[in-house]
Each structure stands twice: as C-alpha cells, then as structure tokens.
Amino acid sequence: MFSTVVSGYGFWNLFSWLTFFICIAALVLWFRSQGRKDYKEDSPQDEIFYGGNPVPRDGADITVPASSAYWGFKKALRGFYVLLDSWHSGVATDYVAWLVFTVAIFALLLAF
Amino acid sequence: MSWTNHLPALVVAVPLFGAFGAPLVSKAGRIPRNVWFILIAVLTALFSLLLWQHVNATGTAVYVMGGSAWNLPLPSGMQLPVRILLEVDSFGALMALIGSICTLAGALFSLQFMEKFTGLDKYVALYLLLTAGMQGMVLTGDLFNLFVFIEIASVASFGLVAFWRDRPEAVEAGFKYMLISTVGVMFILFAIAFLYGRYNVVNMGAIGANLQYGLPEKVALIFLVVALAMKCGSVPMHMWTPDAYAEAPAAVTCLLVAVSQASLYALFRVCFSIYGMSLGSSAVAWAIIVLGCLSMFIGVTMAVIQKEIKRLMAYHSVSQVGYMLLGLGVGLLALGNPQEMSDYGMTAIKGGLFHLLNYTMYKPLLFLCAGALFYAAKSRNLNDLGGLAKKMPYTTVLFVLAAAAIAGLPPFNGYVSKLLIYESSFAVHPILPVVAMVTSMLTLASFVKVFQTAFLGPEKEVFSSVREVPQSMLLGMGLLALVILGLTFFPSWSLDHFITPAAEALVDKASYVGAVLGGGF
Numbered sequence: 001m002f003s004t005v006v007s008g009y010g011f012w013n014l015f016s017w018l019t020f021f022i023c024i025a026a027l028v029l030w031f032r033s034q035g036r037k038d039y040k041e042d043s044p045q046d047e048i049f050y051g052g053n054p055v056p057r058d059g060a061d062i063t064v065p066a067s068s069a070y071w072g073f074k075k076a077l078r079g080f081y082v083l084l085d086s087w088h089s090g091v092a093t094d095y096v097a098w099l100v101f102t103v104a105i106f107a108l109l110l111a112f
Numbered sequence: 113m114s115w116t117n118h119l120p121a122l123v124v125a126v127p128l129f130g131a132f133g134a135p136l137v138s139k140a141g142r143i144p145r146n147v148w149f150i151l152i153a154v155l156t157a158l159f160s161l162l163l164w165q166h167v168n169a170t171g172t173a174v175y176v177m178g179g180s181a182w183n184l185p186l187p188s189g190m191q192l193p194v195r196i197l198l199e200v201d202s203f204g205a206l207m208a209l210i211g212s213i214c215t216l217a218g219a220l221f222s223l224q225f226m227e228k229f230t231g232l233d234k235y236v237a238l239y240l241l242l243t244a245g246m247q248g249m250v251l252t253g254d255l256f257n258l259f260v261f262i263e264i265a266s267v268a269s270f271g272l273v274a275f276w277r278d279r280p281e282a283v284e285a286g287f288k289y290m291l292i293s294t295v296g297v298m299f300i301l302f303a304i305a306f307l308y309g310r311y312n313v314v315n316m317g318a319i320g321a322n323l324q325y326g327l328p329e330k331v332a333l334i335f336l337v338v339a340l341a342m343k344c345g346s347v348p349m350h351m352w353t354p355d356a357y358a359e360a361p362a363a364v365t366c367l368l369v370a371v372s373q374a375s376l377y378a379l380f381r382v383c384f385s386i387y388g389m390s391l392g393s394s395a396v397a398w399a400i401i402v403l404g405c406l407s408m409f410i411g412v413t414m415a416v417i418q419k420e421i422k423r424l425m426a427y428h429s430v431s432q433v434g435y436m437l438l439g440l441g442v443g444l445l446a447l448g449n450p451q452e453m454s455d456y457g458m459t460a461i462k463g464g465l466f467h468l469l470n471y472t473m474y475k476p477l478l479f480l481c482a483g484a485l486f487y488a489a490k491s492r493n494l495n496d497l498g499g500l501a502k503k504m505p506y507t508t509v510l511f512v513l514a515a516a517a518i519a520g521l522p523p524f525n526g527y528v529s530k531l532l533i534y535e536s537s538f539a540v541h542p543i544l545p546v547v548a549m550v551t552s553m554l555t556l557a558s559f560v561k562v563f564q565t566a567f568l569g570p571e572k573e574v575f576s577s578v579r580e581v582p583q584s585m586l587l588g589m590g591l592l593a594l595v596i597l598g599l600t601f602f603p604s605w606s607l608d609h610f611i612t613p614a615a616e617a618l619v620d621k622a623s624y625v626g627a628v629l630g631g632g633f
Contacts, residue, residue, distance in 0.1 A: 059570025
C-alpha cells in the first residue's frame with residue numbers, strides 16, 4: 001500500500017526488504033550461537049593480537065588513517081587521478097574557464 | 113478573500129522581513145535573537161506547508177505584486193503580463209517546502225553550533241536573506257525576478273561562505289564562489305536580454321506560449337542551461353562546490369544544498385515550461401545526460417580519495433546532482449513522444465524529482481553530522497578522527513541513517529529514487545544505469561571509509577573529553593532524519609502526494625502558461 005512502489009519494470013517493497021534483513025539477522029544470530037561458550041569477558045581473551053607485541057594504550061597508534069584507505073584503488077587509477085588533479089587546480093580563473101568552455105561546447109552542439 | 117491567497121507572497125516576505133529585522137532584534141541580546149531566528153524559520157516552514165497544501169487542493173496559484181488586485185495577471189486592456197508575479201504549481205510548492213525544512217533544520221543546529229562566534233546578528237540576517245532568495249527562485253513566475261532572487265541568494269551565500277573570515281581558506285572559498293557565480297549570473301542576464309528583445313516580456317509563461325526556436329532562443333538556452341548547471345554544481349563547473357561547502361559553517365552548507373537545488377529547479381523550469389517541445393532535436397537532452405554521467409562519475413571518484421570530511425561530502429553533492437540531471441535529460445529526451453513519455457520518460461522525471469527530494473534531506477543531514485564532529489572533536493580531518501561512536505552515539509546513528517540513504521542501501525529512500533532512474537535510463541541506453549550503479553557503489557565505499565575512520569576503531573586519548581553535541585543541534589539533525597524515515601517507510605505515499613503532482617505540473621506546459629495568460633497569448 002504505502003510502502004510499495006511500482007516502477008513499470010519492477011517494484012520496490014519496504015516490507016520485502018525488512019523480511020529479508022530479519023531472515024539474514026536470524027541466520028547470523030544462529031551462526032553466532034554455534035560458537036564457543038567458554039569465552040570470558042574482561043580477561044586476556046579480550047586483548048587484541050598485535051603481532052605478539054604489547055598493545056599501545058592510545059588508539060591513535062593503532063589506527064589506519066583515512067588517507068591509506070583504498071590505496072589499491074588509487075594506485076590502479078593513478079593516471080586517471082593525475083588528470084583529475086590537474087583539472088582541480090584551485091585557480092579561480094580556471095573555474096571560469098571551465099564555465100566558458102562548457103558554453104562553447106553547448107554552442108557547437110546546438111549549431112549543428 | 114481568504115488569507116491563504118497571500119501564501120506565495122508570505123513564503124518570500126517572512127524570511128525577508130526576518131533578515132532585515134535580525135540586526136535590530138539582536139540589539140536586545142542573545143535570547144531574543146535566537147527566538148527571532150527560530151520563529152522566522154518556523155513561520156516560513158509553516159507557510160510553505162500551507163502553500164503546498166493550498167496548491168495541491170486548488171491548482172496553480174498566481175500572485176501579482178503591485179497590481180490593483182492580487183489575482184490580475186493581465187491588467188485591464190493589456191495582453192501581456194507586465195507586473196511582478198509569483199506563479200506556484202505543485203513543483204514550485206514542493207521546492208519551497210523542501211527549502212523551508214532545510215532552513216529550519218539549519219537554524220536549530222546553528223543555535224549552539226555558532227554560539228561562541230561573534231557577528232551573529234549578521235549571520236542570522238544573511239541566513240534568512242539566503243532563505244528569502246531561495247524561496248523567491250522557486251516561486252517566481254518571471255525570468256528577471258529569477259535573476260534578482262538568484263542574486264539575492266548569491267550575495268547572501270558569499271558572505272556566509274566567508275563568515276569565518278579569520279580563516280584564509282574561507283575567504284578564498286567565498287571569493288572563488290563569488291567570481292564564478294557572478295560570471296554565471298551574468299550569462300543568465302544575457303539570456304534574459306535575448307528573450308526580452310524577442311518577445312518584449314520576461315514572464316516565463318508568456319515566453320513559453322510564444323517561443324519560436326530560432327538563433328536568439330538557442331543562445332539564451334545555452335546561457336541558461338550552462339549557468340544554472342554551474343549553480344547546481346554540475347561537472348565540469350563544479351570546482352566551487354568543495355571549496356564553498358567545506359568552508360561554510362555546517363548549518364550554512366545545509367542551506368546551500370537546498371539553494372543549489374533551487375537552481376536545478378530553475379533548470380527544469382527552463383527546459384520544460386519555457387522551451388518544452390520547442391527544443392525539437394535531442395541535442396540538449398543528450399548534453400544534459402552527458403553532464404549528469406560526468407557529474408556522477410567524476411564527483412564520486414574525487415570523493416573516494418578525500419580525507420577532509422566536508423570536502424568528501426561536497427564531491428558527493430556533485431555526484432548526486434548527476435543522478436537528477438540524468439533523470440531530467442532522459443525525461444527531456446522522451447518529451448516529444450507520448451509513447452516514450454508513457455514508457456519511461458515520466459518515470460525518469462519522477463525518479464529525478466524524488467531523488468531531488470531525498471538528496472535535499474540526507475545530504476544536509478550528512479553536512480550537519482560533519483559539523484557535529486567538528487564541534488565535538490575540533491577537526492574535520494579524517495586522519496585525525498576516530499573511535500567517536502561511543503562518545504557520540506546519537507550523531508553516529510544519524511550519520512549511519514543518512515549514509516545508508518545516500519548510498520542507496522535497501523530499505524532506505526535513496527534506493528527508491530535511484531531504482532526509478534536506473535530503470536528509465538536503461539530504456540535509453542544500457543550504459544547509463546551502469547554508470548549510475550558504479551557511482552552508487554563508490555558512494556557506499558566512501559561513506560564506509562568515513563564511518564570506519566571517524567566513528568569506529570579504538571578510542572583516541574586526544575578525544576577522551578569529547579561529549580555528544582547539545583540538544584538543539586541534535587534536534588536540527590533529528591528533523592531531517594525524521595523526514596528521511598518518512599520517505600523510507602512511505603515511498604508510495606510520497607510518490608503519490610509529493611512527486612507525481614510535481615512531475616505532472618512540470619511537463620504540463622499548457623497549464624503553466626494558461627494559469628497566467630488564461631488560455632492564450
């Protein structure tokens with residue numbers, strides 16, 4: 001009723017999605033319940049494994065920075081990003097140049 | 113005569129009055145200023161809601177300024193609508209409602225967020241002036257007033273972007289925005305001059321009724337489309353958005369998103385209500401589709417590599433505008449063919465408008481979450497942030513909600529509008545939904561990055577004293593979250609009541625023209 005959208009080719013239903021997520025959540029909880037029961041909270045079992053070394057007290061020392069995220073993606077697309085960086089020069093007159101360039105492209109498109 | 117007939121004027125006049133009253137009220141102190149700020153924002157939202165109801169119940173509203181009667185678009189003995197007039201159909205009323213919700217959310221957020229800064233009388237005045245300009249842009253019925261309201265909104269936003277004038281980056285961002293915006297708005301003025309020279313009139317309905325697609329009309333169309341695409345942040349004219357969105361205070365960015373959508377509204381209005389089927393060839397439609405695809409892909413790929421949270425979100429704004437341009441372009445492509453319009457054109461337009469509505473709710477919420485992080489942790493750099501989920505649980509939940517919506521994760525509202533755009537654009541060319549879906553996946557990737565680096569991970573000692581943001585800031589964010597949840601749980605109702613009337617009003621040029629000219633030019 002209020003939650004079904006018919007697009008012409010398919011449909012979207014909120015409750016179908018919610019049912020799907022509830023089923024997945026139930027599956028995950030069941031899977032988790034099959035784990036070991038002898039786990040002890042607030043014991044050395046809680047310690048993270050840090051290559052056998054003492055874990056640094058400050059979380060800042062064991063955080064992967066955002067600039068390292070998706071490094072493989074950036075490396076694979078290095079040429080593309082070099083090009084994009086050159087476009088995003090930060091120079092104000094370049095901004096205006098792109099505007100004028102787009103006007104020119106539109107003019108060419110409509111002229112023919 | 114019912115007072116509701118004056119609603120179109122009130123939606124513009126109330127924030128305008130509030131802007132000029134703000135410096136005077138601020139003389140009485142902090143509390144009267146804050147009360148004034150919220151009162152004006154609430155009244156604007158209330159009048160916008162009533163206007164939307166009024167227009168949906170009674171049809172297009174025309175309001176004449178300075179005439180002997182408010183409902184007399186054609187003065188006695190004249191065939192041309194010569195007065196300043198507001199023309200509000202379902203699309204315009206929806207835009208006014210969306211804008212006023214962003215205004216209220218930003219105003220609530222500002223109360224605590226801006227408290228420690230000086231010059232708040234000017235801040236409130238400029239904020240309300242920006243609101244008045246934005247509302248004028250979506251309610252006006254003539255091109256010259258569109259230009260005037262764009263200028264009002266632009267001038268207010270230059271001041272607000274550079275509000276933290278002790279930061280050189282903010283002043284630089286304000287200057288860059290001013291430069292490109294001024295050139296763009298001059299293009300719009302040129303376009304109006306061309307059309308005025310041809311038709312002796314600036315009323316959009318009157319021009320639309322009489323338009324013959326010749327050289328001056330082509331020149332005007334080029335200037336209008338490109339300048340308005342720049343104002344809404346389309347590639348390759350988007351470079352001002354990361355600068356301006358990142359440096360403006362968060363509540364201002366929230367409103368700037370709505371203002372950029374007012375420019376997109378003007379672009380829709382020019383394409384459908386002025387030119388419409390006169391466009392003839394599909395060149396303009398394809399040009400807009402290409403701009404949309406470029407905006408989606410370049411915007412999102414630039415966003416993925418950002419490490420400053422507001423710049424990342426600003427590039428996402430560019431990418432999201434691409435979806436709406438794609439919907440607009442596909443709809444425009446089908447406009448001349450009733451069969452294609454029925455098969456996929458109308459779905460594309462509805463998808464574009466629904467995405468506009470969704471975007472104008474979740475993107476301001478994301479910017480407000482970034483502002484909350486900055487308020488609490490004093491940093492916008494994702495390399496510095498981390499482990500804040502336990503310290504800021506409400507902000508974390510609100511961020512996850514908005515991020516899931518923008519990434520189009522089921523069952524949130526973002527995917528409903530994307531689905532409509534995917535399916536309709538597939539009918540034009542299969543590559544279009546592929547670009548849109550890749551964009552959606554990269555959007556998810558970059559918001560996972562933000563969530564992981566800012567909110568998850570071990571707690572950092574430097575943030576040991578960080579606390580959740582004050583209630584008024586949460587209230588501003590909560591208002592937008594509430595609307596997002598409403599759109600998520602009732603997508604069909606939203607489509608039927610918000611989007612379909614707006615889409616039908618947009619494509620029905622005869623009705624838009626007829627509301628002013630009464631059946632003929």
